Amino acid sequence: MTANSRRPLELPLAETDREIRQLFATDMAVERTRLLYEGSRIPTLFMLLCGLACAYLLWEPRGDLLLAGWLVGVVLLAVLRLIQVAAFNAALPSRQAKPMWRQMFLLGAFCSGVALAIGAIALVPPDAFFQQVLMFGLISAAILSASVAYAVSLTAFLTFALPCLVPTVVYLLFVGQPMQQGWGVLGLILFGALLVVAWQINRLVQRSLVQRFHNQALISRLEHAKSQAEGLNGELAREIEQRRRAERELRDAHNDLEMRVAQRTLELDAASHALSKSEARLALALEASELGMWDWNLITDEVHHSRLKEIFGLDPEAVTVMLRDLKPRLHPEDLPLLRRTLVEHMKGLSDGYQIEYRVRHANNQWLWIEDRGRAVERDASGRVTRMLGTRRDITAWKMRDEEQRLAGIVFEAASEGIIILDPDYKVLAVNQAYSDVTGYSAEEVHGHSVARMITSRDTRRQYEVIRQELEHSGKWQGELVETRKNGELYPQWLQLNVVRDARGRVSHIVGFFADLSSRREAEERLRYLSHYDELTGLANRTLFKARLHEASQRARQDESTLALLHIDLDRFKMLNDSLGHEVADQLLRQMSRRLTQSMPEADTLARLSGDEFAVILDNYGSLSNLARMASRLLAKLRMPMTVGGQELVVSASIGISLLPENAREMSALISQANMAMQHAKHLGGNTFQFFTDNLQACTLERLQLENQLRKGIELGQLEVFYQPKLCLATDTLASAEALVRWRHPDLGLVPPGDFISLAEETGLIAPIGEFVLRQACRQAREWQMLGLADIRVSVNLSVHQLRQGNLTSLVRQVLDETGLAPHFLELELTESQLLDNVENVISTFHQLRQMGVKLAIDDFGTGYSSLSYLKRFPVDFVKIDQSFIRDLSANGEDAAITRAIIAMAHSLELKVVAEGVETQAQMDFLKAQRCDEIQGFLISRPLAAEHFAKLLLEQSSIAS
Numbered sequence: 001m002t003a004n005s006r007r008p009l010e011l012p013l014a015e016t017d018r019e020i021r022q023l024f025a026t027d028m029a030v031e032r033t034r035l036l037y038e039g040s041r042i043p044t045l046f047m048l049l050c051g052l053a054c055a056y057l058l059w060e061p062r063g064d065l066l067l068a069g070w071l072v073g074v075v076l077l078a079v080l081r082l083i084q085v086a087a088f089n090a091a092l093p094s095r096q097a098k099p100m101w102r103q104m105f106l107l108g109a110f111c112s113g114v115a116l117a118i119g120a121i122a123l124v125p126p127d128a129f130f131q132q133v134l135m136f137g138l139i140s141a142a143i144l145s146a147s148v149a150y151a152v153s154l155t156a157f158l159t160f161a162l163p164c165l166v167p168t169v170v171y172l173l174f175v176g177q178p179m180q181q182g183w184g185v186l187g188l189i190l191f192g193a194l195l196v197v198a199w200q201i202n203r204l205v206q207r208s209l210v211q212r213f214h215n216q217a218l219i220s221r222l223e224h225a226k227s228q229a230e231g232l233n234g235e236l237a238r239e240i241e242q243r244r245r246a247e248r249e250l251r252d253a254h255n256d257l258e259m260r261v262a263q264r265t266l267e268l269d270a271a272s273h274a275l276s277k278s279e280a281r282l283a284l285a286l287e288a289s290e291l292g293m294w295d296w297n298l299i300t301d302e303v304h305h306s307r308l309k310e311i312f313g314l315d316p317e318a319v320t321v322m323l324r325d326l327k328p329r330l331h332p333e334d335l336p337l338l339r340r341t342l343v344e345h346m347k348g349l350s351d352g353y354q355i356e357y358r359v360r361h362a363n364n365q366w367l368w369i370e371d372r373g374r375a376v377e378r379d380a381s382g383r384v385t386r387m388l389g390t391r392r393d394i395t396a397w398k399m400r401d402e403e404q405r406l407a408g409i410v411f412e413a414a415s416e417g418i419i420i421l422d423p424d425y426k427v428l429a430v431n432q433a434y435s436d437v438t439g440y441s442a443e444e445v446h447g448h449s450v451a452r453m454i455t456s457r458d459t460r461r462q463y464e465v466i467r468q469e470l471e472h473s474g475k476w477q478g479e480l481v482e483t484r485k486n487g488e489l490y491p492q493w494l495q496l497n498v499v500r501d502a503r504g505r506v507s508h509i510v511g512f513f514a515d516l517s518s519r520r521e522a523e524e525r526l527r528y529l530s531h532y533d534e535l536t537g538l539a540n541r542t543l544f545k546a547r548l549h550e551a552s553q554r555a556r557q558d559e560s561t562l563a564l565l566h567i568d569l570d571r572f573k574m575l576n577d578s579l580g581h582e583v584a585d586q587l588l589r590q591m592s593r594r595l596t597q598s599m600p601e602a603d604t605l606a607r608l609s610g611d612e613f614a615v616i617l618d619n620y621g622s623l624s625n626l627a628r629m630a631s632r633l634l635a636k637l638r639m640p641m642t643v644g645g646q647e648l649v650v651s652a653s654i655g656i657s658l659l660p661e662n663a664r665e666m667s668a669l670i671s672q673a674n675m676a677m678q679h680a681k682h683l684g685g686n687t688f689q690f691f692t693d694n695l696q697a698c699t700l701e702r703l704q705l706e707n708q709l710r711k712g713i714e715l716g717q718l719e720v721f722y723q724p725k726l727c728l729a730t731d732t733l734a735s736a737e738a739l740v741r742w743r744h745p746d747l748g749l750v751p752p753g754d755f756i757s758l759a760e761e762t763g764l765i766a767p768i769g770e771f772v773l774r775q776a777c778r779q780a781r782e783w784q785m786l787g788l789a790d791i792r793v794s795v796n797l798s799v800h801q802l803r804q805g806n807l808t809s810l811v812r813q814v815l816d817e818t819g820l821a822p823h824f825l826e827l828e829l830t831e832s833q834l835l836d837n838v839e840n841v842i843s844t845f846h847q848l849r850q851m852g853v854k855l856a857i858d859d860f861g862t863g864y865s866s867l868s869y870l871k872r873f874p875v876d877f878v879k880i881d882q883s884f885i886r887d888l889s890a891n892g893e894d895a896a897i898t899r900a901i902i903a904m905a906h907s908l909e910l911k912v913v914a915e916g917v918e919t920q921a922q923m924d925f926l927k928a929q930r931c932d933e934i935q936g937f938l939i940s941r942p943l944a945a946e947h948f949a950k951l952l953l954e955q956s957s958i959a960s
């Protein structure tokens with residue numbers, strides 16, 4: 001834009017600036033007046049209260065007219081000031097700008113100062129020190145309150161302070177007694193302090209008002225510029241519309257001219273072809289049919305063609321002799337059939353000569369030709385001497401036939417069911433997969449309306465909704481429950497698409513559907529394997545925690561009782577090491593059956609780990625009843641059993657905790673039952689123990705560890721180690737998981753298993769998590785700046801960090817401080833933690849996903865109802881829990897679960913990470929199943945930052 005084009009915009013902006021500056025001073029004065037009135041209510045009421053208090057103090061010794069008149073004046077001034085404030089607030093903004101309001105306020109401030117001065121000079125007793133203290137204190141409090149409120153304007157402050165303090169100070173210093181002179185000095189100090197405070201407050205208010213009005217002026221200027229820009233845009237739009245109108249008129253004139261030229265040309269063509277009407281009709285017919293004529297003299301082998309250039313790409317001069325010029329261009333595979341067909345016609349065995357063959361075009365492409373001809377002349381011996389015929393290029397038809405043939409093959413061979421409908425939703429065709437899924441043959445459904453074929457009540461209700469969606473957007477997809485021919489219900493995923501013809505009208509509706517029955521069965525199987533122990537069939541730890549949570553909720557709501565029995569087999573490790581894993585597994589199965597038979601009244605039976613079991617009992621009755629059940633269970637478990645050809649006697653230790661007698665929370669209940677079980681083991685086993693307060697002393701060590709951990713966080717004793725993740729597709733280190741370690745000054749390097757659970761229980765996990773997040777982001781950015789690798793770091797989240805509600809802002813702040821790009825940060829949350837507060841987690845994950853941060857579900861497969869929620873969480877990675885990887889074998893159930901998790905995650909466009917990989921066989925299996933990343937001791941143990949940097953440097957050296 002040139003200077004001339006900017007000038008019309010700059011002039012109005014300059015005029016706007018002048019108008020804004022003219023209004024600036026007026027608005028400032030009005031705003032100061034408004035602030036004075038708003039701030040004067042409390043000082044006025046305070047002055048009134050002080051006046052009443054002073055009158056009360058002086059009324060007994062001095063009940064004279066001066067005191068009464070002074071009190072009436074103070075009350076009158078306070079009432080007038082409150083009336084004045086109410087009148088100012090009720091006035092319109094235009095009237096509030098008048099100077100009289102400021103003058104009235106200054107007059108009231110002056111009168112208030114004079115009234116307080118009179119009270120200090122004339123009413124305070126000269127010889128009563130205690131009354132002087134009270135009177136001067138009350139008057140000083142009123143002066144302080146009013147001075148701070150009036151400091152918005154130095155004029156208002158001086159109008160009040162000068163008549164209030166100056167006469168009082170002068171009187172006390174020069175006229176009063178020695179005691180009053182001390183009060184005069186104090187008043188002088190008060191006056192000086194008030195001047196400084198008023199000057200400071202006035203300066204702050206002035207700055208605030210200037211900034212506010214400056215912002216308002218800037219906004220007004222921007223709005224003015226916006227309105228001018230909109231005006232220019234409107235003029236530009238009108239100019240563009242004028243140009244478009246001119247172009248349309250020019251185009252209409254051009255079209256009219258073309259029509260006239262075409263009409264004249266037709267007239268000339270009609271005149272020029274009037275003499276050769278029959279030839280023109282023949283040429284038009286040949287042109288319309290794309291036929292080329294040929295005339296072959298068999299005696300001289302000469303041939304004449306029409307449309308030779310259009311069909312073969314050859315000039316007419318290039319083909320004059322049939323056998324010499326055309327025969328070499330025929331396809332070798334078609335030449336025998338052509339020769340046989342031609343000979344049969346020449347011998348009179350066929351009425352006409354007709355064949356399809358391939359010819360090489362001038363551009364070396366093969367064309368399909370349809371050739372028709374007839375013998376028109378023969379010699380005396382019946383030998384053909386001349387043939388006439390036509391030929392045309394049918395390559396496009398052949399290609400369409402081939403495409404239709406392939407489409408038919410695909411249509412019938414597709415694994416998904418396909419149905420084609422006409423615009424009235426009547427069936428035109430179905431493929432074999434449709435018949436296999438539904439049981440209906442193509443003949444049974446052809447011509448029938450879809451609406452009459454629907455048997456499912458839910459699908460019939462959705463039929464109209466589907467039709468409306470197809471009419472609106474042209475496609476629909478969703479899950480329906482349909483009925484097979486035999487009456488069986490099955491889940492179906494259906495996708496419908498509208499097909500339109502060249503005129504945009506609906507010609508067909510094509511539907512694709514898949515039977516979801518197998519997928520549903522796999523999901524149910526996976527859900528079962530995720531919540532029940534594979535060996536014993538009892539509930540696993542995840543389901544146990546969920547059931548215990550539900551039972552504790554019921555107990556609190558119903559004010560009932562709950563007992564938790566923690567059972568651990570005695571000397572099981574020795575049996576496992578001596579007899580082997582197979583015998584130990586058989587032993588665990590038999591013990592679980594005995595446990596089930598012995599505790600029919602149990603709410604839940606679970607296997608927590610190797611040889612640890614748990615029993616939840618609702619409304620156990622009395623302690624004696626619970627003790628009898630425990631004794632009966634111990635006796636049942638200790639009965640001899642035959643396992644692996646050997647008779648074994650296995651005892652157990654039982655710890656019992658009660659709700660609400662011992663604990664109110666689920667975690668405390670579990671911990672107390674475990675403590676009681678450990679105490680039973682210490683007593684020699686084959687017994688049960690209730691949790692008591694004496695066992696609580698055992699937690700002293702844990703409390704000391706908590707204090708040491710809290711101190712360690714403050715002293716910076718935490719360190720971050722990094723365990724690499726290997727990308728199986730490229731065999732490179734793609735990312736690293738940040739793991740916290742505690743380097744205790746006395747205990748050395750404390751493993752996370754010894755303090756992470758403690759940190760989660762005490763809330764220390766939040767500062768630990770923030771420390772790991774900052775350190776990991778800072779370290780990843782440092783590696784990038786050193787040129788080692790653009791590696792992604794993953795940080796584990798805790799449920800405490802989600803509950804605090806500031807996770808998104810914390811991540812954004814850390815990324816800004818460290819300079820790390822969001823997509824290089826991955827946050828992991830365990831599957832069980834996802835279900836702590838589903839809606840809150842989903843909202844937080846969406847915010848993090850919008851920032852570009854990667855998200856992962858850790859320990860996948862161990863959570864409760866994970867499959868029903870997985871599609872709702874916006875995650876990028878799924879980490880298979882190491883419990884499924886540890887016992888991985890080609891035909892085991894862990895392998896089936898792992899395959900299912902990988903397939904399901906990939907179908908949802910998620911990447912899969914397997915943790916706990918320790919053997920090459922596990923890695924080979926995961927690589928064969930197209931797992932994306934792995935981590936574990938096979939790749940590397942967690943490393944300190946400097947050692948991990950060396951690992952990255954070695955990788956970059958190998959790559960280079």
